[in-house]
Amino acid sequence: MPSAVPSSLLSRRALLRLTAATALAAPLAVQAGPAPAAAGDVYDTLRLKWRELQLGSGFDPGAEPYRGKLRALGESARKLRETMAPAKGALWPDAVYGDPEPDTEADSFPYSEALQRSYYQLRTMAEAYVQPGTGLTGDAALRTAILTGLDQLHEEAYHAGQTRYGNWYNWQIGAPQGLLDICCHLYEEVGPERIADYAAAVDHFVPDSAVGSYTGTSTGANRVDLCRVLALRGVLTRTPAKIALARDALSPVFPYVTEGDGLYSDGSFIQHTYVPYAGSYGSVMVGGLALLFALLKDSDWEVTDPKRQIILDSVEKAYAPFLFNGLVMDSVSGRAISRESAAGPNGLTPQGDHVRGHGIIAAIALLARSASAAENSRWQSMIKGWSQRAVYQPLLDDPALGVAPAARLAAVLAGGARPSPEPVGHSLFAGMDRAVHRRPGWAASLAMASDRITYYETGNGENLRGWHTGSGMLYWWPKDSANGQYTDAFWPTVDPYRLPGTTTSRKKLTDGEGGDWGAARPGVKWVGGTGDGTYGISGQHLKGLSSTLSARKSWIFADDAVVCLTAGVRAKDGTAVDTVVENRNLGEKGVHRFTVDGTAQPTTDGWNATLRKARWAHLAGHGGYVFPGGAGLRALRETRTGTWAAINKNGSTTPLGRRYLTLWFDHGSDPDGAACAYLVLPGASEAQVAARAADPGWLRVLANSEQQQGVSVPSLGLTAVNFWAAGSLGGLTTGAPASVLVRRTGSRATLAISEPPRTGAEFTVSWRQPVTAVTSRDPGVEVVATGDSLSLRITPGKLGASHRCTVRLG
Known part of the structure; x- marks a missing residue:
């Protein structure tokens, strides 16, 4: 159990400190950047460099966007000072960190989180104190409040000998990062005696030993955060061994x-063992490494490990593929998708796919300081391209982006690099x-789950209804992503049982179903796909979360469409099963014309229809859908309401409403072998969708069964098949379950082959096509015969x- 909270009465030693601090009546003269370090003092140099990295330099505080950001910072600090009411176990009434001996460890989470938040709020006040243009620059009363808060937190909770309670992260990463940043910003005001005490607490x-082994909570982004704490602890106390x-x-x-x-070598990033996390923990990792690389550059502790090149390579392998028009795709952001996209009741930093994307882009701008000239040039062009296309929320206007990253991005945007196209x-x-x-x-992104990757992550009361986000959710964005499809209150208002692309049971699930930290994983291995770098095919052996649902799903990614196949849908839960073609967020008041086979449908809320033998449909401003051979499906227009608090305990309870258009195949209750097929055409016009539906030769569905799912697109020279078991289809034969894609271009063809079950066992693939020679092949490909x-x-x-080979056709 956590230790009892000591009295909130400050010690005589703390009172003496405050008296001395209050006597420092003259405000600081603060500039837009750090003061020069004493010559030859490496520790002051590092401390002031860290301050510059955190606060920025070389910007005009009277010019936008800095003027507005600094004014907002000052206003936040002013409100924090006005509401600060030190009492036993709390600096603010809504941030009680004093732990009342809870019955379980989980019960103490709110208290450790409040401790971290208290340090973060003091850091906000410290930044307003040292930054120019905040209206509180050098304010003596603000300085006194900050020091009062630091002393109380130290006396009551964050000191050597205290037993931690609640979430380990708050004690080892969150609280010490806030504390050490404040010490860097207010180094003289805090003074050596406090710094020594705080260092002992850290x-x-x-x-x-927190970094003694690369296991448990000391991996990936967490390890980088721990190293940041150790490095600053060493800088502030002039301890070279800590920095090393x-x-x-x-x-x-x-x-x-x-x-x-x-x-991973393919660009994947995993945190918490089972969770794809490039957009959240991955962002923290690359951002933290960018800061530490920059801090230690040209010092005795510069990071020279040659394997750091892998981090530099990750910019284009692991992060850039998921950045689109300034946002980072939610498919790799774990439970962060449930965090409020506007500041919540606790004053938390706004989240959302654009905010997270902007953070990654800013991290890339900083990491460029440690990159080669060629990498720096490419990245500046990429950043300019992302910025130009960030229509929904321009990068520099993002209120969540601080002055320092904004200044670094502004420097890139003002440079001579040419913007890279999408x-x-x-x-x-x-x-x-x-x-x-x-x-x-x-652009489109597909999220699947297997015995290696979780359906979804919940934890700390977050992402409570993300159950089906790994059940084949297909995200897509047209060129004009200004509609904020997944940004504009999508997650608190969407029907969590009908996420686009998924096949799901309507069986009711409890909040956090399946357990915390990615514990819920389906017992299936055949999940994966292949591709040639231009086109691709993916497949998922689907097992429902806490249900008997099973199905086979495949997606073929072509030039202007995604072909979606579902087969073998079975369940015995006594509930309906749906395959969701679309669930489009139309905004708070959006109407958006919707046509089926050229006939406009009602735009009123509550429209609920069965579309019989529909051949195609189009949603204005978004794109279209084609149903080969005609299909019966359901359509619904509705306004859905919800709150962030319903999916995340830290969210606000303010009701939100968004209009949706939903299209789905209703497989009925307890289906036994149901199937469906459709095409999604992102950004297509109504005329383009109608033309595609009228062209029976564009697509040939070769099979849509539990044994094989495959298509041919003759105009693209494309054949793509997922073999759920050994077999033959479309001129292809495999001796094991496999994913195979063939694309013919003139007298040549490329084959891309993978073995999604990952047994590692050899198998054969044959193609019934005259071939005169194999002109190139991967090491895992052996030519048996031509x-x-x-x-x-x-x-x-x-x-x-994927293993590829290129052949010359006979």
């Missing part, structure tokens, strides 16, 4: 991993059961990678 909660430990403890983060937390291509991230498809004018047909032997690795 040593107590973050001993050297922080530098050296970063090295285990760099190498590629083949399981668990970290970066890239095109198909990327498969087998290490985290994700795929990203990018074409001119649109001539009237092609025969290959595949030796797959165990990471689900």
Whole structure:
């Protein structure tokens, strides 16, 4: 159990400190950047460099966007000072950190989180004190309040000998980061006596053993955060061994991993063992490394491990594929998707896919300081391109982006680099059961789950209804992403049983169903796909969360469409099962014309219809859908209401309403082998969708069964098949379950092959097509025969990678 909270009465020693601090009546002369360090003092140099990294330099505080950001910072600090009411176990009435001996560890989470938040709020006040243009620059009363708060937190909770309670993160990362940042910003005001006491507290909660082994909570982004604490502790106390430990403890983060937390060679990033997390924990990791690389550069502790190049490579392998028009795709943001996209009742930093994306882009701008000239040039062009296309929320106008990152981004945008266009291509991230498809004018992302990757992550009361986000959710964005599809209160208002692309049971689930921290994973192995870098195919053997639902699902990613196949839908839960074609967020008052086979449908709320033999449909401003051969499906317009608090305990209770258009195949209760097929055409016009539906030769569905799912697109020379078991289809034969894609271009063809179950066993693939020669092949591909047909032997690795070969056709 946590230790009892000591009396909130400040000690005589603390009172003497405050008296001395209050006597410092003259406000500081603060500039837009750190003061120069004493010559030859490496520790002052590092401390002031950290302050510059956190607060920025070289900006005009009277110019926008800095003027507005500094004014907002000052207003936040003013409100915090006005509401600060020190009492036993709390500096603010709504942030009680004094633990009342709760019955369970989980009950004490709110108290440890309040401790961290108290330090963060004091840091906000400290930033307003040292930054120019806040209206509180050098304010003596603000300084006194900050020091009062620091002393009380130290006396009552964060000191050597205290037993921690609640969430380990708050004690080892959150609270000490806030505390040490304040000490850097107010180094003279805090003084050596306090710094010594605070360093002892940090040593107590973050001993050297916290980075002694690369296991448990000391991996990936968490390890980087721990190293940040150790490095600043060393800088502030002039302890070279601490700084060296922080530098050296970063090295285990760099190498590629083949399981668990970290970066994978295919660009995947995992945290919490089972959760795809490039958009959240990955952002923290790259941001933290960018700061530490920059801090230690040109010092005795510069990070020189050659494997740090893997981190630099990750910018284009792991992060850029998930950035679109300034946002980072929610498919790799874990439970962060449930965090409020506007500041909540606790004053938490606004979240959302655009805010997280902007944070990653700002981290890339800082990491460029440690990159090669060629990398720096490419990244500046990428940043300019993302900024130009960030229509929904311009980067520099983001209120969540602080002055320092905004200044670094502004410097890039003012430079001479040419903006990079939106890239095109198909990327498969087998290490985290994700795929990203990018074409001119649109992008899509697919999220799946397996025995390696969780359905979803919940924990700390967050993302309580993300149950089906790994059940084949298909995200897509047209060129004009200004509608804020997944940004504008999507998660608190969408029907969590009808996420687009998924096949789900309507069986009721409890909040947090399946357990915390990614514990819920389906017992299936065949999840993955393959691709040639331009087009791709993915497949998921679907098992429902806490239900008897099973199905086979495949997605073929082509030039202007995603072909979606579902087969073998079975369940015995006594509830309906749906395959969701679409659940589109139309905004607070959106109407958006919706046509089916050219006929406009009602736009009123509550419209609920069965569409019989629909061949195609179009939603104005978004795109269209084609149903080969015609299909019967359901359509619904409704306004859905919800609150952030319903999906995240930290969210606000303010009701929100958003209009939705939902399309789905109703497989009925307890289906036994149901199937469906459809195309999604992101950004397509009504005429384009109608033309595609009228062209029976564009797509040939070769099979849609529990044994095989495959299509041919003759105009693209494309054949793509998921073999759920060994078999033959479309001129292809495999000796084991496999995913195969063939694309013909003139007299050549490329084959891409993978073994999603990841047994690692050799198998054969043959293509009934005259081949005169194999012109290139991956190491895992052995040519058995050419001539009237092609025969290959595949030796797959165990990471689900694609193996490619190029052939000359006879």
